[in-house]
């Protein structure tokens with residue numbers, strides 16, 4: 001729920017500003033590397049070694065190991081780079097939305113649909 | 118003389134790329150979305166633009182946090198699409214118009230918009246999905262393209278007011294081009310959506326419909342919002358509305374609305390489409 005100084009926080013929303021970009025740099029750099037198929041293979045072959053190569057913090061490594069989107073965001077992850085990580089795992093934005101909101105994927109999809117009513 | 122004939126704004130969700138690849142045009146989930154596009158394509162066939170200036174945001178294909186320019190203008194002979202990490206086959210490259218690009222770059226900097234120029238620029242779904250919706254045949258590239266990328270990844274993002282002004286400056290740049298040439302401006306992304314956090318899945322239909330209306334004749338009303346307002350009202354990624362404002366600024370004072378469509382949900386998004394024609 002972090003917001004830049006002087007801005008009213010928006011519940012359930014972290015503004016990805018300079019502070020978060022510094023905190024998450026290593027994690028996001030690793031996720032950015034997943035644009036390359038060879039990098040994805042290298043990660044999947046040995047996750048711990050790949051995280052070490054990019055110098056991830058313990059908090060970031062745990063969040064990667066747990067596939068925990070909220071923890072990845074709290075550790076400085078940016079959703080656009082994280083999308084490459086979760087995409088590699090075969091998850092889409094409804095799967096991740098459900099995980100973050102503590103809903104089933106079906107309920108999350110129903111909530112999206114209901115926004116159109 | 119360069120002439121902006123009009124603009125098209127459309128959402129650019131990655132899932133649309135998959136749906137196109139799988140030809141889900143008649144699928145009940147997708148039909149209300151895809152049915153919005155034939156009218157836009159008819160209008161393009163009528164006005165026959167030579168060039169499309171595509172205002173979009175890179176989602177971590179071409180730019181990383183090591184260097185994050187606020188506004189970037191492509192100046193390449195060709196723009197490549199690449200794997201964004203999901204293993205999809207890249208679409209064929211898009212031809213550029215470097216002569217017009219450099220004219221725009223010179224004009225913008227002279228107009229006090231100190232943009233970043235790019236002689237190599239990979240374009241992601243923010244660029245390719247709208248292009249595929251408007252020109253579906255991937256064996257043909259009937260328009261040359263100039264990508265204009267805007268930072269929506271790392272705050273501070275440029276303000277809506279600044280974006281509207283950048284659009285106006287792009288309009289002046291095109292109007293001062295000595296060659297006869299017709300330009301369409303695409304503003305991609307939006308409308309309301311949020312992918313991250315406990316607020317994921319936030320969609321604001323009323324706000325989206327208000328934006329679709331105001332952007333036609335009163336874009337200044339939308340330019341009054343702060344980025345923080347947009348995040349609150351349209352969701353974290355709904356701030357992509359600034360790309361629509363750049364498009365709108367480029368079209369000049371008076372436009373006529375040719376067509377619009379709005380559908381909830383496509384993926385996590387309120388999907389909007391708007392076709393505007395510039396005054397003759």
Ligand SMILES: [Fe+2]
Pocket residue numbers: 129174176243306307354357
């Ligand atoms: Fe986007």
